[in-house]
């Protein structure tokens with residue numbers, strides 16, 4: 109499926125990490141699906157001002173993510189970087205692409221495995237086993253370095269993702285519907301700039317997304333190694 113693609117943008121979503129034992133937030137079997145109160149809380153507009161509530165929601169998830177290991181799909185994408193110019197854009201906060209060895213990685217929604225200060229500009233830092241505690245610089249509470257509902261995406265990260273889409277010849281989305289911004293805008297930008305666009309997803313998109321030229325249905329951990337390494 110790579111064909112003659114030289115510059116590739118891959119966008120990944122929750123579907124790629126299911127085989128690593130991590131549930132998506134929403135949809136069937138999702139973390140929030142059987143807990144509507146937690147889902148409401150996760151979207152509360154004042155959540156960013158209350159680090160203790162952020163920890164209550166995402167602290168247990170950090171402990172799950174620490175246990176998870178990359179699966180064959182994460183590993184195939186890391187190997188792709190050795191052969192092609194790849195920009196890997198992920199909506200996931202589970203750190204599994206880094207663990208698999210991907211380096212040219214843009215984490216649109218941050219990472220649960222890092223912490224940052226809820227008040228000052230202390231740079232985010234690796235903190236996979238960290239719990240709620242005060243910032244060493246200013247004493248306010250630290251929080252996981254993830255983008256909450258309603259918060260702005262990190263500017264440099266999202267700008268780099270769009271730039272990569274303007275300049276790629278293949279755009280591949282994996283385990284994400286591509287229907288929600290900014291993913292929906294990334295695929296549109298890539299297609300408008302002449303890239304071939306393809307989707308690897310467990311189920312067909314409903315409604316269909318006209319910005320994908322091709323759709324490969326199945327499990328990412330089975331399809332990706334085959335599609336990226338099968339016929340070269």
Ligand SMILES: [Zn+2]
Pocket residue numbers: 225226227228229230243244245246247248
């Ligand atoms: Zn601080």
